[in-house]
Amino acid sequence: MKMSNGVEWALHGCVTLSQSRDPVPAARLAELHGTPPAYLAKHLQALSRAGIVRSTAGQVGGYLLTRPAAAITVLEVVQAIDGTEPAYRCTEIRQQGPLAVPAERCDRPCAIARAMASAQEAWSGALAGITIADLAAGIDADSEGTAMADVRRWLTATA
Amino acid sequence: MKMSNGVEWALHGCVTLSQSRDPVPAARLAELHGTPPAYLAKHLQALSRAGIVRSTAGQVGGYLLTRPAAAITVLEVVQAIDGTEPAYRCTEIRQQGPLAVPAERCDRPCAIARAMASAQEAWSGALAGITIADLAAGIDADSEGTAMADVRRWLTATA
DNA sequence: GCCCCCTTACTCGGATACCTAGTGTCCGAGTGTGTATGG
DNA sequence: CCATACACACTCGGACACTAGGTATCCGAGTAAGGGGGC
Numbered sequence: 001m002k003m004s005n006g007v008e009w010a011l012h013g014c015v016t017l018s019q020s021r022d023p024v025p026a027a028r029l030a031e032l033h034g035t036p037p038a039y040l041a042k043h044l045q046a047l048s049r050a051g052i053v054r055s056t057a058g059q060v061g062g063y064l065l066t067r068p069a070a071a072i073t074v075l076e077v078v079q080a081i082d083g084t085e086p087a088y089r090c091t092e093i094r095q096q097g098p099l100a101v102p103a104e105r106c107d108r109p110c111a112i113a114r115a116m117a118s119a120q121e122a123w124s125g126a127l128a129g130i131t132i133a134d135l136a137a138g139i140d141a142d143s144e145g146t147a148m149a150d151v152r153r154w155l156t157a158t159a
Numbered sequence: 160m161k162m163s164n165g166v167e168w169a170l171h172g173c174v175t176l177s178q179s180r181d182p183v184p185a186a187r188l189a190e191l192h193g194t195p196p197a198y199l200a201k202h203l204q205a206l207s208r209a210g211i212v213r214s215t216a217g218q219v220g221g222y223l224l225t226r227p228a229a230a231i232t233v234l235e236v237v238q239a240i241d242g243t244e245p246a247y248r249c250t251e252i253r254q255q256g257p258l259a260v261p262a263e264r265c266d267r268p269c270a271i272a273r274a275m276a277s278a279q280e281a282w283s284g285a286l287a288g289i290t291i292a293d294l295a296a297g298i299d300a301d302s303e304g305t306a307m308a309d310v311r312r313w314l315t316a317t318a
Numbered sequence: 319g320c321c322c323c324c325t326t327a328c329t330c331g332g333a334t335a336c337c338t339a340g341t342g343t344c345c346g347a348g349t350g351t352g353t354a355t356g357g
Numbered sequence: 358c359c360a361t362a363c364a365c366a367c368t369c370g371g372a373c374a375c376t377a378g379g380t381a382t383c384c385g386a387g388t389a390a391g392g393g394g395g396c
Contacts, residue, residue, distance in 0.1 A: 002339085003160045003246040004379065011271050012252060025329065034255030038382050045331065058389035061329045074274055087162040087246075093171060094298075096193030099309050101302065111297025112170050115233055119285035126278035138270025139253075143260065150258050161378085163340070184368065197343050204370065217350035220368045 006043040007081045009035050013044065014077055014132045015139065017053065018069035019151045023062030032154065043081055050080035069136060075127035088116035165202040166240045168194050172203065173236055173291045174298065176212065177228035178310045182221030191313065202240055209239035228295060234286035247275035 013029050026044050030037035044063055047053045052072060053063045065072065090113035094101045109117065140148045172188050185203050189196035203222055206212045211231060212222045224231065249272035253260045268276065299307045 001160060001162045001241050001246050002379090003248075005248075005250070006379090007247065008250060008252065008271065015271075023329090027329090032256045032258065033252050034259075035252065036381060039380065041330075042332095042381085048330090055330060056389090057329045057331095057387060059326090059328050060390075061388075063330090082160045087160050088166065089162075089164075091164070091167060093167065093192050093194065097191045099191065099306075099313055100193075101306075105302070108301070111294050111301060112167065112174075114297065115286070115289045115294060119282045122285040123278045123282040126281040127274070130274045135270050135274065138273065142267070142270060143264070147258075147260075154258055161340090165341090182368090186368090195342065198341070200369075201342085201371095207369090214369060215350090216348060216368045216370095218352085218365090218367050219350075222369090 001087055003078075004082050006039070006046075007078055009033060009040055010043050010047060010077050010081050011074065011132075011135065013040070013063075014047070014052070014065065014069070014072065015136050016151055016155075017063060017065050018132050018136055019148050020064070020155050022155075023056045023060065023064045024155060025062040028062070028155070032151075047077070047080050050076065052076060052080055065132075068133070070131050070133035072132045073128045074130045074132070074135070075124055077132070078127060086117065086120045088113070088120065090116075160246055162237075163241050165198070165205075166237055168192060168199055169202050169206055169236050169240050170233065170291075170294065172199070172222075173206070173211070173224065173228070173231065174295050175310055175314075176222060176224050177291050177295055178307050179223070179314050181314075182215045182219065182223045183314060184221040187221070187314075191310075206236070206239050209235065211235060211239055224291075227292070229290050229292035231291045232287045233289045233291070233294070234283055236291070237286060245276065245279045247272070247279065249275075 012033055016029060016032060017024060026041040027037045029035075029044075030040045033040070044053065044055075048055050048063070051066060054066045055061070055063055090109060092106065092110075094110050095103060095106060108114075136148055140146075171192055175188060175191060176183060185200040186196045188194075188203075189199045192199070203212065203214075207214050207222070210225060213225045214220070214222055249268060251265065251269075253269050254262060254265060267273075295307055299305075
């Protein structure tokens with residue numbers, strides 16, 4: 001089970017975008033995070049499709065959050081990049097083989113699928129309880145309150 | 160984020176093995192579950208390496224659980240097949256780019272990594288709280304108490 | 319001086335190669351059983 | 358009748374192809390700004 005690497009870039013990108021009131025081009029974000037520009041752009045497209053960011057074309061265009069950072073959960077970003085379907089997919093092997101269970105009695109998921117689904121639920125719940133604003137606050141706390149100010153300064157410096 | 164398909168087979172296989180006191184060959188398990196025999200064998204090898212099942216060679220050999228089903232958690236089986244490292248791997252991009260944080264101040268994981276780790280913890284905790292015995296009981300309950308008896312009968316029938 | 323149009327440079331967006339990791343399969347090494355033989 | 362040695366059939370284990378999804382990249386379509394020209 002491996003999560004797409006783009007999730008990390010998308011989360012960092014959203015935190016950065018939360019500090020800007022003007023659109024930020026993908027190339028600028030890539031420069032700040034030291035990531036391949038084109039690949040980061042691909043993931044930003046996914047965020048755009050999910051309605052988390054809004055893109056503006058043209059000369060001073062770029063990406064911008066559609067909502068306040070406190071209204072965007074980590075779960076939304078993860079699902080936008082990595083997809084919404086759960087990690088465990090039941091292939092209904094209980095309906096296979098000599099002891100197959102008839103399909104009519106498989107109205108509810110089997111016990112194994114239920115167990116995996118409950119774990120997935122716990123995971124999703126944890127991520128849904130954290131917002132981009134929380135992440136920004138955490139990063140700020142780690143750097144004694146200077147990190148976000150530095151980001152804001154850097155974004156406006158070369159703009 | 161996609162979990163290996165072999166996890167489902169391994170869990171079903173462990174439930175089946177919990178119903179047998181004699182070794183069960185991989186080919187027999189594959190027949191019961193309708194899965195490719197060679198591929199299932201590959202995953203059983205992983206379970207063997209993890210110490211969850213014990214293999215016996217020879218004419219009446221096969222696989223057997225090393226512990227009571229109530230002492231084997233779903234988490235163990237999942238990690239044996241899918242690996243122990245978490246789905247999210249932080250690449251420390253905070254140390255990249257023009258606003259890089261010096262490595263000396265990165266003694267603890269960044270806020271994003273902490274958020275993902277807490278979610279992973281919730282997921283692992285949920286799976287660690289369910290045992291193979293619980294799964295067997297759940298499957299039994301779904302079929303009004305006949306499923307495990309049918310498995311035991313089938314295992315001894317063609318042995 | 320003001321308005322309109324055009325050029326320009328910059329942006330995103332999707333379509334296109336590459337590469338790792340999961341999927342699936344096969345054959346060889348090892349082992350315990352069962353039988354045939356000799357005492 | 359019992360012990361021993363052998364041959365056998367069956368088991369696992371690791372090594373070998375194949376395929377899908379993630380990784381990385383590029384170029385074209387579209388747009389807003391800014392400058393130049395006309396009124």
